[in-house]
Amino acid sequence: MAGNCVAEAVSAVVIDDHPAIRAGVAAWFAAADPPITVLATGATVKEALLAPGDAAQVVVLDLQLSAERTECYGELRRLADSGRGVVVYTMREDEGIALNCLELGALTFLTKAEGEQHLVAATHAAARHRPYVPPALAGAMAANSRRNRPHLSLREEEVLVKWFQSESKDLVADQLGIAVSTVNTYLDRVRLKYAAVGRQAPTKVALVMRAIQDGLIAVDEF
Template sequence: MATGDAITVTMIDDHPVVLAGAEHWYSTADPPIKVVASGAGVETAWTPPGDTAAVVVLDLQLGGRPPAYDELRRLVEAGRQVVVYTMRDDERTALTCMDLGAFTFLTKAEGEEHLIAATAAAAHDRPYTPPALAGAFGADTAPDRPKLSLREEEVLIEWFQCESKELVAQRLGITPRTVSSYLDRVRVKYANVGREARTKANLVARAIQDGLIDVGDL
């Protein structure tokens, strides 16, 4: 896992040149990001040392098979932070990955800067929305929107813009426990309409889709 400045990654991609290139990018990051395991199959993330990494970087298209949505779902359900990193750049694929609980969605065309930034954000559970995903959100109609109270929206937006629940509590004049209660209610409401949001990053994605906040406000 991420400890202090040390971020660990498991990379899953069936193109050796992609694995080698990404590992080089990570090694030159500041601070460096360590690839603890890499391979062409999702089993890399389930076996040592890949099962200990803070972040899983997953290519959707492995071995010419259909998109690895089932594998993505399993990783998310196990509590892993997954950055989808793929040649696919269509909006439907991006939104499907986010609906399944991916931390974020990157196209390989977005390159070194966004891969490093997204990986660091995932390790520390800080929201990150790269350009392709922002475009997909802008095109999404998201019909199943939960009905949030004004106070729930206020707490949610403050949390996106603060480092901690304690700071949200100070700004709104409530207790950290009350902040947690509001956020739990929001998560339940999203789950009830079939749009689960387990992490802060997932909640940010939902809020952008639903027009509660703009990418530029983060």
């Protein structure tokens, strides 16, 4: 019962400069099971986050809001830093842009071609601050073979995968019989190794994507 209450409480704002997209997403969310409450919509971040929109758990964000059609990375960073779960929902289908968004703090990157089912699922996941990997992104990650894969120890890989599959670092520590501080140490080492090869992964979701790219974990293992 408690789990249903949490799910039913999911709220979002929708930021897109196309009214038809805003209306369509709002309709999808209203029809979802459980429904997602749209507290505000707008063509700019400032408009969409005016009260009562500033109470929303999730922000569905189009990357290109300006007349110049440039990516609004600064807005994305500001939203993520404020503690909101950001779902980037865009026409762009570029892996580099996707990873950049995840590194800036987005929880999910979806193309608009992926539609209702994945956007609803991604929004529910973002409300719980969990990653969601839609098919297009998963395929891009799996297909990408990189030569600059960092060398991780078996223990670092084990801790990393357990963390992806757990709700908290406390659970990882309990499962592996180690201290939470030790879990943090292993994860810090992994991030440093990725940074050393030029593939920064400051957020959990960015690290998930790096791990999928490198074959450390498959999407169906979440």
